Amino acid sequence: MPILYECRDVGDEHRDVGDEHRKVGDEHRDVGDEHRDVGDECREVGDEHRDVGDEHRHVGDECLCCGHHSLSKTYQSTLF
Incomplete structure (x- = not known):
């Protein structure tokens, strides 16, 4: 059973990495705002x-x- 708990911990680490990727995505959207500026x-x-x-x-x-x-x-009109 302890092996199953270790696998779940690794799964949490992968989810944390996913959060980091979403943060990078937010940075890209911020760059988009800079371009609009x-x-x-x-x-x-x-x-x-x-x-x-x-x-x-x-x-x-x-x-x-x-x-x-x-x-x-006015001057032009006086010439004619």
Whole structure:
């Protein structure tokens, strides 16, 4: 009979190993969350790019490269 008890103890050890594997699985899911956070950061960068677009529209008549002003619509209408 003592041999049967030893086998049951070994079985418990195997179940403990199974718990360790499940913990590793949880770590992998945490990594997934980190990847989703990175995705959020990318969307924030996208918003920044859209903000830059808004800045271009706000600047409107002024060339961002050289600072020259294009002809305003009012001035253009007086040419005709």
